[in-house]
Amino acid sequence: MDAAAAQLAGRAATAVGRGAIRIEDVVKIYDPEGAAVMAVDHCTLDINAGEICMIVGPSGCGKTTLLNAVEGFHEITSGRILLDGEVLCSTENPKAAPGSDRIVVFQNGALFPWKSNLENIAFGPVMQGKLSRAEANEKALNMMADAGLSGVEHNYPGEVSSGMRRRVEIVRALMNDPKVLLLDEPYRALDSLTKSVMHEALLEIYYKNRVTIFFITHDLEEAIFLGHKVAIMTTRPCRPKKILDVDIPHPRDYSVLTSRRFRELMEETNEAVHEEALKAFAAGEKEG
Amino acid sequence: MMTMHMFARWLKSPRPYLMLVGFALFLGFWYLSVEAWKLPRFREMPGFTSVIKEWLSPDPVYGLSIYTAEYYTHIWVSIWRVAQAFFLATLLGVPFGLFLGWSSKFREYVFPVFETLRPIPILAWVPLAIVIFIATESAVIYLTFLASFFATALNTMLGVQSIDESYIRAAHCLGAKNRQVFMHIVIPGALPFIFTGLQISVGVAWFSLVAAEMVSGQYGLGYVINTSYMMVRYPTIVIGMITLGAVGYATSAMVRILGDYLMQWRVRELALGGN
Numbered sequence: 001m002d003a004a005a006a007q008l009a010g011r012a013a014t015a016v017g018r019g020a021i022r023i024e025d026v027v028k029i030y031d032p033e034g035a036a037v038m039a040v041d042h043c044t045l046d047i048n049a050g051e052i053c054m055i056v057g058p059s060g061c062g063k064t065t066l067l068n069a070v071e072g073f074h075e076i077t078s079g080r081i082l083l084d085g086e087v088l089c090s091t092e093n094p095k096a097a098p099g100s101d102r103i104v105v106f107q108n109g110a111l112f113p114w115k116s117n118l119e120n121i122a123f124g125p126v127m128q129g130k131l132s133r134a135e136a137n138e139k140a141l142n143m144m145a146d147a148g149l150s151g152v153e154h155n156y157p158g159e160v161s162s163g164m165r166r167r168v169e170i171v172r173a174l175m176n177d178p179k180v181l182l183l184d185e186p187y188r189a190l191d192s193l194t195k196s197v198m199h200e201a202l203l204e205i206y207y208k209n210r211v212t213i214f215f216i217t218h219d220l221e222e223a224i225f226l227g228h229k230v231a232i233m234t235t236r237p238c239r240p241k242k243i244l245d246v247d248i249p250h251p252r253d254y255s256v257l258t259s260r261r262f263r264e265l266m267e268e269t270n271e272a273v274h275e276e277a278l279k280a281f282a283a284g285e286k287e288g
Numbered sequence: 289m290m291t292m293h294m295f296a297r298w299l300k301s302p303r304p305y306l307m308l309v310g311f312a313l314f315l316g317f318w319y320l321s322v323e324a325w326k327l328p329r330f331r332e333m334p335g336f337t338s339v340i341k342e343w344l345s346p347d348p349v350y351g352l353s354i355y356t357a358e359y360y361t362h363i364w365v366s367i368w369r370v371a372q373a374f375f376l377a378t379l380l381g382v383p384f385g386l387f388l389g390w391s392s393k394f395r396e397y398v399f400p401v402f403e404t405l406r407p408i409p410i411l412a413w414v415p416l417a418i419v420i421f422i423a424t425e426s427a428v429i430y431l432t433f434l435a436s437f438f439a440t441a442l443n444t445m446l447g448v449q450s451i452d453e454s455y456i457r458a459a460h461c462l463g464a465k466n467r468q469v470f471m472h473i474v475i476p477g478a479l480p481f482i483f484t485g486l487q488i489s490v491g492v493a494w495f496s497l498v499a500a501e502m503v504s505g506q507y508g509l510g511y512v513i514n515t516s517y518m519m520v521r522y523p524t525i526v527i528g529m530i531t532l533g534a535v536g537y538a539t540s541a542m543v544r545i546l547g548d549y550l551m552q553w554r555v556r557e558l559a560l561g562g563n
Contacts, residue, residue: 073457100463110458114476114553123472124462158557176462 019179019212026079041237054227058280062238072096103173111157350521365507373432381440389448431500435492443485447478483547
């Protein structure tokens with residue numbers, strides 16, 4: 001191996017060495033003294049650095065609870081969650097500290113409507129004092145141009161399409177150079193045509209950044225199309241029922257959807273998802 | 289430029305003409321019921337033409353018209369009182385409401401007291417106000433302030449509570465500290481409610497000002513109405529009322545314009561909503 005190749009390999013290793021999540025035997029019980037609802041039941045899941053991991057389950061199955069534990073919005077009851085070998089939260093210290101190394105893109109979108117798209121994107125580094133406002137604006141403008149968002153910098157989020165808002169929100173997250181992006185059904189409210197555009201846009205952004213993505217969805221097709229790994233969860237309590245490694249090579253585009261391998265994987269997993277959906281339906285769980 | 293353009297568009301829309309029709313119908317009813325039909329209930333009421341004649345007369349029978357300096361003194365005194373009270377109520381009410389919404393501890397201490405005092409009508413405060421503030425002027429301003437303060441503080445608090453939790457979570461995620469969340473999320477997020485509160489506040493300020501001026505004071509539009517009643521100068525009562533309406537409308541519009549200016553994001557969003 002010559003020096004250049006070794007250097008390249010080394011760089012690849014560091015790039016891959018960022019953003020590995022290990023969820024270890026995590027339990028979450030809501031209201032342990034009262035109703036004691038078990039939302040997450042001894043859940044163990046490994047997400048490799050730089051991987052897109054899709055968490056699939058019916059609405060209300062407890063997937064968002066898992067995301068909230070990783071981000072630090074909620075406490076866990078027991079278990080551990082590690083990021084790159086560092087403990088985020090554990091039985092002893094049940095609530096992770098929210099930080100800009102793990103950024104959530106919310107279900108209904110959480111761009112600040114009173115700030116322009118540019119101000120939204122520049123928000124993180126300015127608040128953390130990492131960049132001056134001018135530097136942050138410059139970086140934000142570059143990233144917006146990269147993500148096909150030129151021309152809406154000075155518009156408010158309410159003035160652009162919902163697909164574009166989602167893209168702005170992802171760019172806002174990436175501005176902070178996070179280890180992990182946590183996406184909570186971000187395309188749920190979009191129509192299927194916009195959704196397909198958003199999937200390709202997300203992959204395009206991902207191929208440039210290779211950030212670990214923890215993506216919650218109830219759409220199996222979306223999951224297999226985007227993910228390296230698809231974790232199908234049981235419904236309340238939530239635990240991986242089946243973990244699927246999607247062996248369709250990246251980069252992918254929409255032709256994948258009609259490929260034989262894609263259909264095989266769909267067939268292989270459809271039943272497991274459907275079973276959980278029936279269970280959730282029978283239990284009459286509400287959204288959440 | 290922008291405002292000229294908006295004004296031109298407004299003139300082209302049916303709105304100004306519908307508004308004129310509305311006024312014409314109202315004034316026509318007034319004229320007909322008092323002066324043309326002479327309905328029994330309206331016998332003592334000053335008619336439309338006699339009020340207008342008095343109002344526009346260089347030599348008014350009862351001493352008050354647009355040509356007398358005294359008229360403007362009354363208007364000015366009332367505006368100045370409302371301005372002081374409104375300014376004070378905003379200065380204290382907005383931060384107070386923000387903290388009520390932001391800190392649940394603060395809310396637990398203060399809100400029950402606040403909610404007990406808030407429903408007390410302004411007129412019930414009059415005797416105490418006069419006892420506490422020996423000077424009439426500060427008693428009037430205090431009474432005017434009080435109602436405004438409650439409206440502003442309550443709406444501001446509701447504004448803070450109305451903010452979507454995701455915004456606050458997102459800001460924390462992006463590395464904002466509590467103080468930064470307060471400045472960048474809580475205040476702008478509550479602004480629409482704050483301005484609703486200020487609209488109500490300026491309205492109740494006029495309401496309570498007139499009540500206070502009727503009880504004590506030597507100038508002001510409320511004083512004009514009350515003394516004209518006692519001295520049987522009926523057209524002057526109506527002049528005072530119309531003036532109050534016009535000035536109240538103007539102050540309310542000013543608050544609305546300021547709000548639109550500070551909340552461009554909202555104006556633009558609503559404009560896209562096909563308003």
